[in-house]
Amino acid sequence: MRQEKKPLILIGFMGTGKTTTGKALARRLGLSLVDTDREIERKTGKRISELFREVGEEGFRDLESRVLKQVLAETPGVVTTGGGIVLRPENVRLMKETGWVVALYASEDEIVRRLAATSDRPLLEGDVRQRVARLLRERRGLYDFAHFRVDTTGLTVAEVVDQICRRL
Numbered sequence: 001m002r003q004e005k006k007p008l009i010l011i012g013f014m015g016t017g018k019t020t021t022g023k024a025l026a027r028r029l030g031l032s033l034v035d036t037d038r039e040i041e042r043k044t045g046k047r048i049s050e051l052f053r054e055v056g057e058e059g060f061r062d063l064e065s066r067v068l069k070q071v072l073a074e075t076p077g078v079v080t081t082g083g084g085i086v087l088r089p090e091n092v093r094l095m096k097e098t099g100w101v102v103a104l105y106a107s108e109d110e111i112v113r114r115l116a117a118t119s120d121r122p123l124l125e126g127d128v129r130q131r132v133a134r135l136l137r138e139r140r141g142l143y144d145f146a147h148f149r150v151d152t153t154g155l156t157v158a159e160v161v162d163q164i165c166r167r168l
């Protein structure tokens with residue numbers, strides 16, 4: 001059960017629906033919404049792909065960790081995150097301590113299908129299916145610390161939001 005006032009943090013691999021679910025959830029609950037990637041872009045004036053090119057993945061992870069800290073210090077409502085936020089143990093600790101964390105999952109096929117049509121995901125350049133399979137393998141278990149987990153495969157956004165709201 002989430003304590004009132006604790007931010008609701010959505011984590012999950014790319015393509016598990018964090019952004020769409022976050023928007024619908026914030027609307028349903030009348031809460032504010034912050035997305036760490038959009039916040040990074042707003043602060044730097046650059047797109048995620050540009051940042052990867054200019055400062056590399058580690059530089060991006062530094063920015064991401066800094067932004068997560070700032071966002072969580074501002075007692076937000078719903079926070080959506082980039083799929084790699086869980087790669088830094090200090091981010092995991094901070095999210096677990098300050099928020100109520102919901103992990104979204106989806107099957108590999110569903111993730112590939114959802115991501116095939118998108119752009120500006122530097123880690124997926126090249127063969128999307130191969131890149132997804134490899135990253136899923138590398139990140140296995142990293143999202144499982146969440147307080148609550150939802151498999152979004154085959155669910156509508158409203159159904160995912162219902163599942164989360166039932167647990168609040």
Ligand code: S3P
Nearest residue numbers: 013014037081082083084121122
């Ligand atoms: C990343 C996920 C992306 C974005 C960046 C890196 C990752 O966010 O932060 O491209 O490492 O999984 P989404 O999960 O919103 O696609």
